[in-house]
Amino acid sequence: MFDSFQMITLVSVLLILVFSGVHIAVSLGITSMLGIYLMTGQVDTVLSFASNTAYEALRDYIFAVIPLFMLMGEFLAKSGAATDLFALINRGLKRIPGRLGVATVLANAVFAFITGVSIAAAAAFSKIAYPEMRRHGYERKFSLGCIAGSACLGMLIPPSVLMIVWGVITEMSIGSLFIAGIIPGFVVVALFIGYILWVAIRHPERVGEGKVLPTAQQEARDANDLVAEKDMAAIFRSTLGLLVLIVLVLGGIWLGFFTPTEGAGVGATLALILAIMRGMTLAEMKDAILSVGRTSAPLLLLLVAAQLYSRVLAMTGVTGATKEFFLDSGLSPYMILGFMVLVWFILGCIIDSISIILLTVPVFAPLAIALGFDPLAFAIIGILAIETGLLTPPFGILVFTVKAAVTDEKDLTTGEIFRGSIPxxxxLLVTIVLIVIFPEIANWLPNVGNELAR
Known part of the structure; x- marks a missing residue:
């Protein structure tokens, strides 16, 4: 068992490596092997432990969930599903104030059921929704804030990559995590829409109401509306196929007809069929597969390193010592939870979301269970807290994604997008508080699913 000095050494080495810019997978691997060496003093044992852990991790078929769900999202994105979805929702909300903002949120919510990756949604809707908003006279800051903010839904609404990583690290049911994110996702969507409607009613000029648009801009807007009207039947069929796919995949997982991995395989296959029906070419199919490979391969490497790190923390006593420290500190469970959320906020300003999970969850999750928090509710709280980092300066990866996608605005700064994203x-913070007070928001639906599956 480690002594206190060795524990501090292990944690310090990890933090030094991460904040020095060493890749998170390399940092976790080096730290893990250092921990085993300090405990055993034998290089052969270190190599044997690392190789066995990697082998056991890679042969676990749950690792196929990430690339398969990504492939499903990539096929549907290539087919133009996101554009059709936005057009249909936009048309259906014609009499709603601030309808383009509301349509962006709702389309992101549905799109989140497909991709599980917020960056993909931010890039897609920067190209789809932003030009429409500007054509209708929307304030630039408000428009970009809507896109960046609603893109966060990709990490909360299943199938979320963060949920998969959380499930792998904690050995929780990924299917239960998926279902646990649905109601909190709807809560966030409702609050986002409530804010947009409030802006549209209190400050109509920010959503283009009452503005006299230049003649060319008005003609372009009318022409675009006419095209959308003509194509509505085809768009409706495309969106209906999308919704059927979502219901089949998530409904099958919820009711226990298949595992998350099997659901991901079904979803990828159905998405491929829909994409081919929409005219996806062989070259586009190849490009989608290669894109998923380039994105998912580093994630799988991270997960192998994270499993090694998690095992080492348990074996060396770091997890137990941390748990005892907080339990003996005299702080209330909610104060300790507040501390964990604060750590996630701070890390969210510096490093990416997956790295935050890999670094903190192996320690925080056992502590939360010891404090009496529901594991599913705590997972959703953690994912929401980590999500705030996607909008928090100076990292704010969604903000940088939106800025990179909006190429026509030469004077646009990241600060303007950050300000638009503040509401x-x-x-997201309000939703965290609601789940802390009412954990049933997260765990009710999975409990219902478990009952139905019996």
């Missing part, structure tokens, strides 16, 4: 950031 959406606040909504």
């Amino acid at each position: 959406f950031w606040i909504v």
Whole structure:
């Protein structure tokens, strides 16, 4: 068993490596092997432990969930599903104030059921929704804030990559995590829409109401509306196929007809069929597969390193010592939870979401269970807290994604997008508080699913 000095050494080495810019997978691997060496003093044992852990991790078929769900999202994105979805929702909300903002949130919510990756949604809707908003006279800051803020839904609404990583690290049911994110996702969507409607009613000029648009801009808007009207039947069929796919995949997982991995395989296959029906070419199919490979391979490497790190923390006593420290500190469970959320906020300003999970969850999750928090509710709280980092300066990866996608605005700064995203950031914090007070928001639906599956 480690002594206190060795524990501090292990944690310090990890933090030094991470904040020095060493890749998170390399940092976790080096730290893990250092921990085993300090405990055993034998290089052969270190190599044997690392190789056995990697082998056991890679042969676990749950690792196929990530690339398969990504492939499903990539096929549907290539087919133009996101554009059709936005057009249909936009048309259906014609009489709603601020309808383009509301349509962006709702389309992101549905799109989140497909991709599980917020960056993909931010890039897609920067190209789809932003030009429409500007054509209708929307304030630039408000438009970009809507897109960046609603893109966060990709990490909360299943199938979320963060949920998969959380499930692998904690050995929780990924299917239960998926279902646990649905109601909190709807809560966030409702609060986002509530804010947009409030802006549209109190400050109609920010959503283009009452503005006299230039003649060319008005003609372009009318022409675009006419095209959308003509194509509505085809768009409706495309969106209906999308919704059927979502219901089949998530409904099958919820009711226990198949595992998350099997559901991901079914989803990828159905998405491929829909994409081919929409005219996806062989070259586009190849490009989608290669894109998923380039994105998912580093994630799988991270997960192998994270499993090694998690095992080492348990074996060396770091997890147990941390748990005892907080339990003996005299702090209330909610104060300790507040501390964990604060750590996630701070890390969210510096490093990416998956790295935050890999670094903190092996220690925080056992502590939360010891404090009496529901594991599913705590997982959703953690994912929401980590999500805020996607909108928090100076990292704010969604903000940088939106800026990179909006190429026509030469004078646009990241600061303007950050300011537009603040209300959406606040909504995420409010949702965290609601789940802390009412954990049933997260765990009720999985419990119902478990009952139905019996």
